[in-house]
Amino acid sequence: MENGGRSTRINRCLIERERRRHMKALFTELSTLLPRKPTKTSVPEMVDRAIAYVKELQTRMERHEGTKVELEAAYEVSKRRLIRPVVSIRDLGSNLEVNLITGLNMGFALSDFIHILQEEGADIISATCHHVGDRAIYTILSQAIYPRIGIATSSVHERLKSLIC
Numbered sequence: 001m002e003n004g005g006r007s008t009r010i011n012r013c014l015i016e017r018e019r020r021r022h023m024k025a026l027f028t029e030l031s032t033l034l035p036r037k038p039t040k041t042s043v044p045e046m047v048d049r050a051i052a053y054v055k056e057l058q059t060r061m062e063r064h065e066g067t068k069v070e071l072e073a074a075y076e077v078s079k080r081r082l083i084r085p086v087v088s089i090r091d092l093g094s095n096l097e098v099n100l101i102t103g104l105n106m107g108f109a110l111s112d113f114i115h116i117l118q119e120e121g122a123d124i125i126s127a128t129c130h131h132v133g134d135r136a137i138y139t140i141l142s143q144a145i146y147p148r149i150g151i152a153t154s155s156v157h158e159r160l161k162s163l164i165c
Contacts, residue, residue, distance in 0.1 A: 083135060085164040091153045096122055098160065100138040110138060116159045117142050122151050 027043055034049055041049065083103030090097040100113065114124055122142035130137045144151045 098140040
């Protein structure tokens with residue numbers, strides 16, 4: 001009977017030793033996850049630091065979630081305020097007037113408009129821009145390089161429409 005009691009005691013000692021090794025490994029892993037501290041800390045201090053750090057991370061996360069919600073709301077508002085560009089062309093004989101109304105956040109360059117007009121045989125006479133609220137109004141006045149040939153208004157209109165859509 002003494003032998004049976006001894007083996008049970010040895011088993012309990014081995015189990016306890018393994019438990020302590022496992023706990024030590026867990027505490028070591030916990031200490032690597034915490035911000036560095038220059039001095040060595042005891043296990044209770046490390047647990048206290050871990051609790052404080054987790055609470056700090058939770059408040060940071062809540063703050064970031066609040067910021068995310070605010071940014072998403074601002075994005076939705078800006079999306080609603082997105083103004084679709086409108087282009088109109090007036091044929092004035094050998095001259096051509098192009099009017100463009102768009103939001104201030106247009107996704108194309110005005111130089112692209114001018115380039116298309118020049119490719120279609122127009123010489124730019126003037127270009128103006130006016131800002132009214134959250135809109136920009138551009139007026140480009142051009143003249144046909146060769147007045148006898150003129151400017152193909154429908155071709156210019158189609159190319160400009162394809163640029164803004």
